[in-house]
Structure formats: C-alpha cells, structure tokens
Amino acid sequence: MPERNSLRAARKIGLMAAVACVTCAGGCSSSGTTRAAESDGGGEESGVSTSSGSSSGTTSGSSGSSGASSGSDTDTGTSGSSSSGGSTGDGGTVGGVPGGVAGPGATISGCEIFPADNPWNVAIDGPDVQVIHTYDSALPQGTELHPDWGDYTTNHYGIPFNLVPASQADQTTVFSYAADESDPGPGGWMGTNPVTSGSSTGTTAYPFFGTMKIEGDPGPGGTPGNLPGDQHALVLQQGASGCTSYEAWNCVPSSGPPFQCANGAVFNLTSNALRPLGWTSGDAAGLSILVGLVKLAEVQAGAVNHAIRVTFNHTQGAYILPATHAASSLGSPNPPMGLRLRLKASVATSSYIAPSQVIMAALKKYGFIVADNGSDWYFQGDSNDGWDAMAPDGQDTLIDEISSDFHHLTGADFEAVYSGEPITTGL
Numbered sequence: 263m264p265e266r267n268s269l270r271a272a273r274k275i276g277l278m279a280a281v282a283c284v285t286c287a288g289g290c291s292s293s294g295t296t297r298a299a300e301s302d303g304g305g306e307e308s309g310v311s312t313s314s315g316s317s318s319g320t321t322s323g324s325s326g327s328s329g330a331s332s333g334s335d336t337d338t339g340t341s342g343s344s345s346s347g348g349s350t351g352d353g354g355t356v357g358g359v360p361g362g363v364a365g366p367g368a369t370i371s372g373c374e375i376f377p378a379d380n381p382w383n384v385a386i387d388g389p390d391v392q393v394i395h396t397y398d399s400a401l402p403q404g405t406e407l408h409p410d411w412g413d414y415t416t417n418h419y420g421i422p423f424n425l426v427p428a429s430q431a432d433q434t435t436v437f438s439y440a441a442d443e444s445d446p447g448p449g450g451w452m453g454t455n456p457v458t459s460g461s462s463t464g465t466t467a468y469p470f471f472g473t474m475k476i477e478g479d480p481g482p483g484g485t486p487g488n489l490p491g492d493q494h495a496l497v498l499q500q501g502a503s504g505c506t507s508y509e510a511w512n513c514v515p516s517s518g519p520p521f522q523c524a525n526g527a528v529f530n531l532t533s534n535a536l537r538p539l540g541w542t543s544g545d546a547a548g549l550s551i552l553v554g555l556v557k558l559a560e561v562q563a564g565a566v567n568h569a570i571r572v573t574f575n576h577t578q579g580a581y582i583l584p585a586t587h588a589a590s591s592l593g594s595p596n597p598p599m600g601l602r603l604r605l606k607a608s609v610a611t612s613s614y615i616a617p618s619q620v621i622m623a624a625l626k627k628y629g630f631i632v633a634d635n636g637s638d639w640y641f642q643g644d645s646n647d648g649w650d651a652m653a654p655d656g657q658d659t660l661i662d663e664i665s666s667d668f669h670h671l672t673g674a675d676f677e678a679v680y681s682g683e684p685i686t687t688g689l
Contacts, residue, residue, distance in 0.1 A: 357381035357534075358583055359602070359681045361390025365628065368553070368560065368567045371425050373498060373505035373531060375553050375568065380534050381584040381681070382553045382568045386604055387627045392680040400576065400595040401603075401676070402638045407668040409621075410573075410636075411556065411643030412661045413650040414475060420645030422475035423496035423552055430499060432467035439487030439512065439524035443541040443587075447508070447528065468508045468526060469499050472517040477645065486512040486524035494544050495523060496552050504532035507552045509544040529553075537586045540688015545571070545634040547599035548586035554633055556624075556643035561617045566624035569602070573636030580684035588689055589635055597632050598684040603676045604629035615654050618667035629679070639673055 356362040362384040368375045376382055411420030434452070437444045441456035441464030449467050451457075456464030477494040484490075495513040499506045512524035527543035529550045537548045544551045554571030578598040579590045585600025605625035614622065630641060643649075653663035 357384035357681075359384050359386055359391060359679070361388045361392065362386055362681075363388055366567050370498065370557065370559070371500065373500060375505075376531055376550075377534055382550075382631070383628075384569075385627050386569075386602055386629050386679050386681075387607065393677050394680050395678070397595045397597045397601065397678050400597060401574070401673050401678070403672060403674040405638045405673050407671045408637065408640045409556070409643060409661065409665050409668050410640040411645060411649065413647045414479065414645040415647050416650070418477075418479035418645065420643050420649070421477045421494055421496065421551060421555060422645035423498055423555070424471075424474045426469050426471070426497055426499050428499060428501045430469040430471070430497075433470050433519040433521060434465065435468040435470055435510075435519070435521045435523065435526065436463070436465050437486070437510075437523055437525050438463045440542060441525060443538075444525045445528035445537075465520070466526075468510070468521070468528075469497055470495065470508070470519070470521045475645070476513050476515055480515060482515045484514055486514060486522055488512075489514070489524075494551060495521075496544070498552060504530065506530055507550055509551050511544040536584055538688065539586050539685070542587040542589070546577075546587060546589035547581060547631075547633045549584060549600075549631070549633050551633070551642075554631060554642065556621055556641070558644060558646040558648045561620050562648075564620055566621060567628070568624070569628040569631045570621075570624065570641050571633035572603070572630040572639065572641040573634045574632060575635065575638050577632065577635055578684060579689065580686050582682045582684055585631075585633070586688070588686070594684070597678075599632055599634075600681070601632040602629050602679050602681045603632070604679055605671070606675055606677055609671070609675045614667040614670075615663055617654070617660060618664050621664070621668075622671075625676075630676070 356364050356379050358381050364379040365383045365385050367378040367380070367383040413419060414422055432447050432449060435447065437456070439462055441462055442460050444456065444464060446466035447468045452465040452467070454461060454464070456462070474495060474497065478491045480489070480491060480493050489512045492511060493513050495510045497508040499508065507529040508526065509529065510523035510526040514522045516522065525542065527537065529552070537543060541548050543549060549571070551571065553568060556566060556570055560566045574597055576592055576596045577588065577590045578592055578594055578596040579588050580598045581588045582598050582600035585598070588599050590596070605622060607626055611619050611622040649661035650659045653660045655663065657663065658666070
C-alpha cells in the first residue's frame with residue numbers, strides 16, 4: 263500500500279491523467295489534475311470538540327433501536343423558522359466563530375442534523391463576526407456561482423441521500439483505499455483493525471442496501487479509489503435517541519453485500535465531536551456531506567438553516583475546524599478547508615424567484631464552508647427529481663431558474679469571515 267502521507271496527499275486530488283483545468287468537466291484539483299468531482303452530479307477553537315481518535319476511530323455512538331417508520335430513500339421534510347438573512351446580533355465564540363450565534367438548526371424526517379451550536383448551524387452574519395481579507399486574491403472574484411445539483415432519475419445530478427429506519431440491518435462493507443482513516447459501523451471492525459494497523463483495507467458493516475442511491479447513478483464495476491466520479495453513498499439512519507449519517511466515497515453499486523467503497527465516515531448527529539485531526543471523510547475536508555447539501559425540502563419549506571458546502575479548484579494544505587483534513591500542497595492565500603464565506607449583506611436579492619431567495623438568505627446568515635476540491639464556486643445540493651418541477655414563474659424548471667439566478671452572483675459578492683487559524687495537525 264502507499265505510505266499513509268502519500269495516501270492522504272492523493273486523496274481527492276486526482277483520479278485521472280493530468281490535463282489543463284479548462285477541460286475539466288468535473289472540476290480540477292489543487293494540483294491541476296482532472297477530478298471527476300462535485301460537478302459530476304456533483305489551534306483548537308472553543309465551541310467545538312475533537313474526537314479522541316481511539317483505536318476504532320469512530321466518532322459516533324449507536325443510532326438507536328427505535329422501530330422508526332420505514333423511510334424512502336429521498337428526503338421527506340425539514341423544519342425550522344424562516345431565514346431572512348438579517349443580522350442576528352453579536353455573541354461569544356459559538357461553533358468556533360467569534361461573534362457567531364447558534365441557529366435553530368435543521369431537521370430532516372425527524373432527524374436533528376447536529377446540535378444548534380454546531381459550526382454548520384451557527385449564524386455568521388452578526389456585527390461581531392470579523393471579516394478577513396487574507397484569501398481575497400485567491401478567491402476568483404469574477405467567477406459566477408454554480409448550483410451543483412438537480413434531478414436523479416434522468417441526469418443523476420447532485421448528491422442523493424438514503425433515509426432508513428433504526429431497524430435497517432447493517433451489511434458487510436469493505437473499504438479498500440483509506441480504511442485507516444475510516445469509522446467502523448456499530449459492530450466494529452471484522453478482523454484486523456485498519457486504524458491501528460495502518461492498512462488501506464478494512465471490513466465492517468454499514469446499514470447499506472442494494473437499491474440505495476449512489477451519486478451519479480453509476481453502473482456496477484470498478485475499483486474503489488479509482489472510479490471516475492466521486493460516487494458518494496449517504497445513508498441517514500433514524501433512531502429514537504438520535505440519528506446517524508453513514509457517508510462513504512467511491513462506492514461500487516451492488517445488489518447486495520459485501521458493499522465496496524474507498525472509505526467511510528460515521529457522524530453521530532447528536533454530537534459536535536469532530537473526526538480525528540488529519541482524517542478525511544467522504545469529502546476532502548473530513549466533514550459531513552449530508553449536512554452541507556441544499557435540500558429540496560428545505561427550500562420548499564422556506565428556510566435553509568445551515569451552512570452550505572462549496573468547492574474550489576485550488577485549496578490550501580491546511581484546514582480550519584470543523585474541517586480536519588486537507589488535500590493540497592499549496593499555501594496561503596489559497597482557501598483552507600473549513601474556511602467560512604458569506605454573501606455580503608449589501609447584495610440585493612429581491613428580484614430573484616422565491617426559492618433562490620431562500621438559498622441566498624442562508625448564504626448571508628450561515629454562509630459557505632469550503633469542503634472539497636472541485637470547480638470554483640460550485641456548491642452542492644441533493645439529487646432529487648423535484649428540482650425538475652416547474653419554477654414559480656412558470657418559465658423553466660426549478661433548478662434551471664435557480665441556476666440562472668445565481669449566475670448573477672460572483673465571487674466578488676462574498677467575503678471570508680474569521681473562524682480560527684489554519685492548522686496542519688495529522689497531515
């Protein structure tokens with residue numbers, strides 16, 4: 263197997279031959295190699311805690327044993343108050359953000375998606391949140407914003423997630439690329455523990471199933487770690503004492519176990535614990551993918567009450583918590599993983615359709631979190647056929663109209679805010 267540092271350096275930086283970035287249909291990595299990425303589809307701060315990095319590497323507990331009703335593999339609802347994007351006032355350091363304020367948080371099908379004071383749920387529009395200009399020169403100012411999602415059935419665009427009840431059985435799952443930075447399922451590792459042995463391969467059990475949706479709706483076959491697309495598999499499992507998100511990268515479709523992926527991460531959604539410092543996840547930043555997606559149900563309900571994940575072609579070889587991993591050898595002023603960006607309060611949004619305004623309000627209040635390498639200013643949402651419904655103005659599909667609205671916004675409409683210093687622990 264490769265040296266662990268080499269493995270980390272290679273993670274999410276490129277899967278195919280190097281070509282000029284102008285030809286990257288799926289985004290380019292920080293090293294300039296082609297990356298079939300998000301566009302395919304798709305010092306310690308106070309207020310957040312890091313996991314202990316035990317021998318199992320797990321950051322989550324049991325997802326509960328309640329016999330929750332069986333859910334379909336699409337999101338079915340969210341809750342939360344409307345987000346106007348107005349200033350929320352000042353506060354202490356919340357979720358790692360000096361001046362941040364805990365928000366109402368997001369709920370999906372009865373699952374609270376992290377506590378209200380989790381960095382993803384903390385509002386960053388208050389007067390005491392510090393704007394910084396460290397990264398301005400590396401954030402493309404003239405590049406248009408790109409909503410990076412759409413329908414599942416026809417175009418397979420965006421990142422789908424699968425909802426399952428607490429009773430969903432865990433099935434044998436094999437990680438064969440970065441098992442040494444992966445979490446086991448509730449039953450632990452089967453055989454050798456790859457975390458303690460430093461092995462790229464390990465076997466555990468996740469609540470995966472044969473008909474689960476995988477990003478891009480790929481065909482079977484291929485080797486995890488060398489697939490042309492990210493092929494994320496996300497499973498949100500309900501539970502009486504809290505819900506759990508199982509998130510894997512580079513997964514091969516299968517009608518049944520064993521399921522094969524490059525790596526996996528388990529997020530206890532009742533906890534603010536982070537992954538061990540230096541560890542990746544389904545994305546290069548070591549973050550949950552599920553939480554940062556723009557979800558159709560949220561937009562329909564009138565509020566996106568969390569930060570949104572965003573990608574950049576060139577990132578820094580460092581991260582800001584809650585990120586725990588980086589996938590670049592570049593330095594400042596390139597944006598580090600975990601950097602927070604917000605839509606400037608002065609940007610007028612009233613001329614856009616209501617769903618676009620909902621997302622723009624969230625970007626003023628909660629902002630972006632840099633989560634992965636990919637095309638500049640691409641931000642991600644769920645893969646859901648509902649995005650292909652007619653837009654409120656009756657002129658186009660909903661996702662096409664939203665995309666048209668966001669093409670009027672560029673990098674110059676955003677500003678970075680302070681949420682801690684970049685660190686390199688574990689890289």
